[in-house]
Amino acid sequence: MNEDLDMLEKSALNDYKYGFTTKIDTDIIPKGLNEGVIELISKKKNEPEWMLAWRLKAYAYWLKLTEPTWANIKHPPINYQDIIYYAAPKQKEQLNSLDEVDPELLRTFEKLGISLNEQKRLTGVAVDVVMDSVSIATSFKEQLSEIGVIFCSISEAIQKHPELVKKHLGSVVPMTDNYFAALNSAVFTDGSFCYIPKGVRCPMELSTYFRINAENSGQFERTLIIAEEESYVSYLEGCTAPMRDENQLHAAVVELIAMEKAEIKYSTVQNWYPGDKEGKGGIYNFVTKRGICQGDYAKISWTQVETGSAITWKYPSVILKGDHSIGEFYSVAFTNHHQQADTGTKMIHLGKNTRSRIVAKGISAGQSQNSYRGLVRASKGAINARNYSQCDSLLLGDKCGAHTFPYIEVKNKTAIVEHEATTSKIGEDQLFYCRQRGIDAEAAVALIVNGFAKEVMNQLPMEFAIEAQKLLTISMEGSVG
Amino acid sequence: MLSIKNIHANIDGKEILRGINLDIKAGEVHAIMGPNGSGKSTLASVLAGREEYEVTEGTVTFLDKNLLDLSIEDRAREGLFLAFQYPVEIPGVSTTNFIKAAVNEKRKYHGQEPLDALAFLKIMKEKMALVEIDQSLLSRSINEGFSGGEKKRNEIFQMAMLEPKLAILDETDSGLDIDALRIVANGINKLRNENRAILLITHYQRLLDYIQPDYVHVLYNGRIVKSGTKELALELEEKGYDFITDETDLAAKE
Numbered sequence: 001m002n003e004d005l006d007m008l009e010k011s012a013l014n015d016y017k018y019g020f021t022t023k024i025d026t027d028i029i030p031k032g033l034n035e036g037v038i039e040l041i042s043k044k045k046n047e048p049e050w051m052l053a054w055r056l057k058a059y060a061y062w063l064k065l066t067e068p069t070w071a072n073i074k075h076p077p078i079n080y081q082d083i084i085y086y087a088a089p090k091q092k093e094q095l096n097s098l099d100e101v102d103p104e105l106l107r108t109f110e111k112l113g114i115s116l117n118e119q120k121r122l123t124g125v126a127v128d129v130v131m132d133s134v135s136i137a138t139s140f141k142e143q144l145s146e147i148g149v150i151f152c153s154i155s156e157a158i159q160k161h162p163e164l165v166k167k168h169l170g171s172v173v174p175m176t177d178n179y180f181a182a183l184n185s186a187v188f189t190d191g192s193f194c195y196i197p198k199g200v201r202c203p204m205e206l207s208t209y210f211r212i213n214a215e216n217s218g219q220f221e222r223t224l225i226i227a228e229e230e231s232y233v234s235y236l237e238g239c240t241a242p243m244r245d246e247n248q249l250h251a252a253v254v255e256l257i258a259m260e261k262a263e264i265k266y267s268t269v270q271n272w273y274p275g276d277k278e279g280k281g282g283i284y285n286f287v288t289k290r291g292i293c294q295g296d297y298a299k300i301s302w303t304q305v306e307t308g309s310a311i312t313w314k315y316p317s318v319i320l321k322g323d324h325s326i327g328e329f330y331s332v333a334f335t336n337h338h339q340q341a342d343t344g345t346k347m348i349h350l351g352k353n354t355r356s357r358i359v360a361k362g363i364s365a366g367q368s369q370n371s372y373r374g375l376v377r378a379s380k381g382a383i384n385a386r387n388y389s390q391c392d393s394l395l396l397g398d399k400c401g402a403h404t405f406p407y408i409e410v411k412n413k414t415a416i417v418e419h420e421a422t423t424s425k426i427g428e429d430q431l432f433y434c435r436q437r438g439i440d441a442e443a444a445v446a447l448i449v450n451g452f453a454k455e456v457m458n459q460l461p462m463e464f465a466i467e468a469q470k471l472l473t474i475s476m477e478g479s480v481g
Numbered sequence: 482m483l484s485i486k487n488i489h490a491n492i493d494g495k496e497i498l499r500g501i502n503l504d505i506k507a508g509e510v511h512a513i514m515g516p517n518g519s520g521k522s523t524l525a526s527v528l529a530g531r532e533e534y535e536v537t538e539g540t541v542t543f544l545d546k547n548l549l550d551l552s553i554e555d556r557a558r559e560g561l562f563l564a565f566q567y568p569v570e571i572p573g574v575s576t577t578n579f580i581k582a583a584v585n586e587k588r589k590y591h592g593q594e595p596l597d598a599l600a601f602l603k604i605m606k607e608k609m610a611l612v613e614i615d616q617s618l619l620s621r622s623i624n625e626g627f628s629g630g631e632k633k634r635n636e637i638f639q640m641a642m643l644e645p646k647l648a649i650l651d652e653t654d655s656g657l658d659i660d661a662l663r664i665v666a667n668g669i670n671k672l673r674n675e676n677r678a679i680l681l682i683t684h685y686q687r688l689l690d691y692i693q694p695d696y697v698h699v700l701y702n703g704r705i706v707k708s709g710t711k712e713l714a715l716e717l718e719e720k721g722y723d724f725i726t727d728e729t730d731l732a733a734k735e
């Protein structure tokens with residue numbers, strides 16, 4: 001039986017419940033961005049020379065760029081000199097076990113519902129935790145390494161597996177890709193690294209939990225996942241931040257590489273602080289996520305549940321290079337109050353018989369704006385490429401907006417691209433029907449919205465699906481007028 | 482149980498109900514008949530609390546409470562159930578979960594613990610047998626893609642699950658084939674008891690062959706223009722509405 005009801009009861013918990021701050025000593029560097037700052041970050045992380053050179057090159061490139069303006073979003077100009085680019089909870093450099101983690105930090109993560117120890121052992125999820133600029137702890141490392149899976153922070157990977165990092169970093173999202181990718185390449189501080197060797201099916205969910213804590217800081221994480229031939233991994237990221245009046249910038253880059261017959265399933269439950277009801281504060285979530293199906297029969301699947309952030313700008317994409325490779329994108333984006341989301345995907349078909357599927361569900365409430373923007377491209381060589389896209393929007397109220405921007409570029413006649421879009425409102429009839437059965441309006445809306453999002457929610461690993469459903473319900477509080 | 486006194490109701494400024502009086506006691510079955518557009522569904526909606534309708538005059542007492550003061554959901558939780566003439570589809574919401582939510586909301590209102598999955602399932606099995614509804618229907622999204630008959634059967638199943646004090650059934654018989662009609666009518670008969678009142682809205686005598694009403698009323702132009710026992714329905718079947726409506730129209734002119 002389903003959790004709907006418990007979920008509805010818990011939805012009484014109003015507002016953003018992850019908005020607390022952790023009082024902990026933080027090692028921070030002064031605000032501002034210049035070569036010196038980048039050198040300092042690199043030095044603090046004890047990085048090899050090549051890494052610093054790479055960063056500086058990205059920085060030099062970034063300086064030549066201007067912020068993109070094509071997205072359907074509005075915000076005051078970002079002052080990049082007013083951001084702290086490195087903030088790390090103070091702790092011993094290298095942790096040998098979780099017992100050494102500052103108890104205050106552990107409590108923070110307990111509060112967030114992420115237990116780093118026993119509990120997770122039972123549920124079989126390996127977790128990497130990134131607070132502000134650094135990775136705090138990664139669980140299950142040893143068990144994973146026995147089967148050759150590397151799961152650690154990207155900082156550690158740079159130290160211990162430089163050849164892998166050197167080979168793949170920036171291979172899917174080049175530093176020159178876009179404004180925020182260039183910025184990230186220059187200043188990224190931490191993130192997760194996964195390597196699944198040939199033929200290995202990763203036995204547990206790998207997950208990273210991102211938390212912004214320090215004030216005025218930005219978070220620039222970098223994630224790299226490599227799945228060798230015939231391997232499989234399911235990876236999940238979650239994110240929260242304290243409530244603060246000023247906007248904070250989160251500009252991440254995620255790169256996925258799937259070799260022949262490999263499969264990567266990447267799920268996101270994004271719940272950065274969305275700002276208050278008047279639209280004050282909140283995270284600017286400007287993220288570049290891209291995967292490449294490098295080999296034949298490879299598969300990459302993105303699933304995202306986006307409820308947080310003042311502004312979301314992200315388009316998890318798949319380059320379908322290998323023949324017969326598959327790309328999928330499942331998305332639920334919920335916006336409330338003054339939130340803005342411009343999100344979607346790009347499916348770039350290069351190989352023969354490649355297939356992609358896009359299911360995007362946008363839900364807008366309050367005065368929010370919710371845009372789907374998606375590109376499907378079938379190149380000359382993409383013989384028999386197939387795409388199916390479905391974009392559904394649900395409006396709660398009449399002050400919000402839903403927009404769909406599908407771009408289709410087909411360069412060969414054998415490709416078939418299908419696009420369907422619907423926009424609906426929660427009908428008075430539906431509400432009346434629910435209420436006549438004793439389900440009040442707020443609970444009814446939660447029920448209807450969860451029903452609307454179900455196809456996407458079903459793509460999430462079971463336990464996260466329940467979390468995500470609760471999150472959706474909580475985010476919806478007060479959106480019924 | 483239910484006492485309707487001189488109810489007038491408007492929609493979009495147009496008066497649809499023009500002084501309805503009706504008393505229903507526990508255990509009774511009343512049938513309301515009347516030509517299309519006479520206001521039968523409107524009466525049902527007004528009792529259920531649909532907000533588009535404005536009640537301009539009159540009172541409704543339900544179980545000693547002022548019904549018109551209660552919210553839609555509280556009326557339902559107090560035991561008023563409406564089987565819709567046109568049940569709506571809610572994509573992605575499974576019928577089972579929907580009904581579970583409804584049952585537990587009602588329990589909460591009455592200070593009872595929510596049913597756990599097992600207890601709920603047990604009750605569901607019993608009621609499924611009662612109204613002869615198929616399990617596979619209940620795991621589908623509520624009413625989505627249901628045939629007309631399946632929707633109606635699902636309404637009666639919900640009635641069985643929610644055990645209302647007063648059930649208003651709006652044309653539950655229309656759109657049913659002969660077998661389905663018999664099954665649904667049998668279900669309703671099994672749900673008939675001395676504590677429960679039923680208000681049947683129908684156009685056809687054939688439903689009343691199965692479910693014998695205690696009283697029959699004819700609604701015309703927003704008023705109950707004739708009341709009687711089940712013989713009235715037979716008379717209507719024979720003569721049509723004209724013999725009543727002509728009388729009424731004539732009376733109105735004089």
Ligand SMILES: Nc1ncnc2c1ncn2[C@@H]1O[C@H](COP(=O)(O)OP(=O)(O)OP(=O)(O)O)[C@@H](O)[C@H]1O
Pocket residue numbers: 492493495497515516517518519520521522523524566
């Ligand atoms: N929004 C509205 N604006 C104006 N008139 C309306 C509106 N809604 C309903 N009506 C009118 O109210 C009258 C009564 O409708 P109602 O649905 O109650 O009839 P009914 O007796 O249930 O008919 P049927 O037997 O066809 O189901 C009809 O004439 C209908 O057109």
Ligand SMILES: [Mg+2]
Pocket residue numbers: 521522523566651652
């Ligand atoms: Mg009607």
